[in-house]
Amino acid sequence: VLLEPTRIYVRSVLAAFRAHPVRGAAHITGGGIPGKLPRVLPPHLKASIDRSAWPVPPIFPFLVERGGVDPEGAWDAFNMGIGMVLVVPASEAGATAEETPPAASPARLRVDPALLASGRVHLTEVAFRPPDDEVVAPGRVVGAPRGEALVSAALSGQVREVHVREGERVERDQPLATLAAPDLAKLQGEIAAAHARRTAAKAIVDQEERLLTARATSERAVLAAKSELASAVAAERMASGQLAAYRGAGDVLRAPIAGVVAHRGVSLGQHVAPGEQLFHIVDPATLEVRAEVPSDIVALLEEGSEGHLWPLGAETGCTGKVVMRGAAVEPGTTRVAVHLRPGEDCPPMLVGSFVETRLHRESNHAPVLVVPREAVIELDGVTSVFVPSGAEGEFRFAPVDVSRYNGRWAYLRSGVKAGEKVVDRGTILLKGEWMRGALEE
Numbered sequence: 339v340l341l342e343p344t345r346i347y348v349r350s351v352l353a354a355f356r357a358h359p360v361r362g363a364a365h366i367t368g369g370g371i372p373g374k375l376p377r378v379l380p381p382h383l384k385a386s387i388d389r390s391a392w393p394v395p396p397i398f399p400f401l402v403e404r405g406g407v408d409p410e411g412a413w414d415a416f417n418m419g420i421g422m423v424l425v426v427p428a429s430e431a432g433a434t435a436e437e438t439p440p441a442a443s444p445a446r447l448r449v450d451p452a453l454l455a456s457g458r459v460h461l462t463e464v465a466f467r468p469p470d471d472e473v474v475a476p477g478r479v480v481g482a483p484r485g486e487a488l489v490s491a492a493l494s495g496q497v498r499e500v501h502v503r504e505g506e507r508v509e510r511d512q513p514l515a516t517l518a519a520p521d522l523a524k525l526q527g528e529i530a531a532a533h534a535r536r537t538a539a540k541a542i543v544d545q546e547e548r549l550l551t552a553r554a555t556s557e558r559a560v561l562a563a564k565s566e567l568a569s570a571v572a573a574e575r576m577a578s579g580q581l582a583a584y585r586g587a588g589d590v591l592r593a594p595i596a597g598v599v600a601h602r603g604v605s606l607g608q609h610v611a612p613g614e615q616l617f618h619i620v621d622p623a624t625l626e627v628r629a630e631v632p633s634d635i636v637a638l639l640e641e642g643s644e645g646h647l648w649p650l651g652a653e654t655g656c657t658g659k660v661v662m663r664g665a666a667v668e669p670g671t672t673r674v675a676v677h678l679r680p681g682e683d684c685p686p687m688l689v690g691s692f693v694e695t696r697l698h699r700e701s702n703h704a705p706v707l708v709v710p711r712e713a714v715i716e717l718d719g720v721t722s723v724f725v726p727s728g729a730e731g732e733f734r735f736a737p738v739d740v741s742r743y744n745g746r747w748a749y750l751r752s753g754v755k756a757g758e759k760v761v762d763r764g765t766i767l768l769k770g771e772w773m774r775g776a777l778e779e
Contacts, residue, residue, distance in 0.1 A: 365421070
């Protein structure tokens with residue numbers, strides 16, 4: 339980007355150096371003509387600059403007049419249309435100016451057709467579509483209801499072995515970790531103690547109720563006895579549950595579903611408590627994107643409605659289909675949750691990562707020419723698209739007039755016609771080849 343202004347005229351300057359006795363050159367950047375030109379003059383030499391010697395592009399006087407820019411500041415900041423100054427003998431000045439070719443870009447670009455075959459360079463068709471038929475909504479990757487599982491410790495213990503890494507693929511029932519859990523005798527002893535406590539508490543309740551009938555005790559005493567009984571029953575159930583969990587799960591934690599270890603919250607030697615979440619297993623094949631969509635268009639969406647997903651950092655988007663739409667507005671917003679299933683053309687996604695979601699809606703506006711946003715580039719300071727030309731692998735760049743951008747699309751006033759092909763994937767690669775070819779000429 340920083341070298342773009344220089345690249346516009348670098349070939350003209352090189353031609354001048356080859357054909358004429360150039361004594362010095364000054365690239366006019368920050369500081370403008372007053373600050374840069376003296377750098378090519380010897381200390382004992384002075385020069386007078388005739389500012390009327392070159393035409394000033396109209397944009398600069400416009401900025402001075404309408405924008406309130408100081409005229410001298412405009413010379414310093416904008417250079418008034420001058421990018422490079424060459425110093426030549428007076429006798430050569432006219433010939434140098436006349437014979438130096440104007441800057442121009444190569445007419446054609448040719449790349450290996452294998453880039454098209456591999457998909458690194460992809461073509462799409464220019465089409466008409468309404469200017470407001472797409473809604474962009476923020477989204478996030480989540481696990482499907484039957485496509486993720488949390489694995490918790492059934493009872494307290496110390497982690498004796500860890501069998502999997504985070505990100506590792508696991509099968510159903512595959513061991514994840516081994517715990518050194520309390521022994522069976524200890525659990526059985528706790529159950530026996532809890533049972534004895536419950537039996538004693540039940541006897542006290544029966545006794546207090548008989549005394550209350552004989553008016554030999556108070557209702558408060560009866561309530562206290564019943565509370566103690568309830569506590570004893572709960573303790574016995576807890577001990578029995580721990581024993582059942584120990585006998586069912588043993589000391590090995592296993593994957594309840596096949597998938598990938600999205601999170602491992604346990605390390606060797608760690609002490610864990612009952613119910614503590616240790617592993618998060620996700621099936622990548624069932625991931626969904628949860629998007630928060632404006633409530634006014636949710637009614638237009640049905641299961642199977644197509645959308646477009648744009649993962650954060652991806653060069654291109656992919657398809658998605660609506661699999662669920664919410665029935666209530668999210669608290670504090672005017673949006674409703676909509677779930678989309680990524681298509682086969684989508685790249686691998688990570689749970690929790692952000693995805694831009696684009697959904698189609700009906701429009702009452704007249705269609706206009708559109709191309710994918712990624713098809714539009716800046717080339718030699720001109721907004722353009724790459725268009726196939728001639729043989730396979732050959733392209734030219736076509737300047738386009740973009741009225742505005744919206745989500746996935748660039749809406750055009752002119753430059754290409756409906757039905758024409760343009761490059762929508764690999765534009766950065768082609769631009770790099772174009773720039774390299776321009777510098778070599």
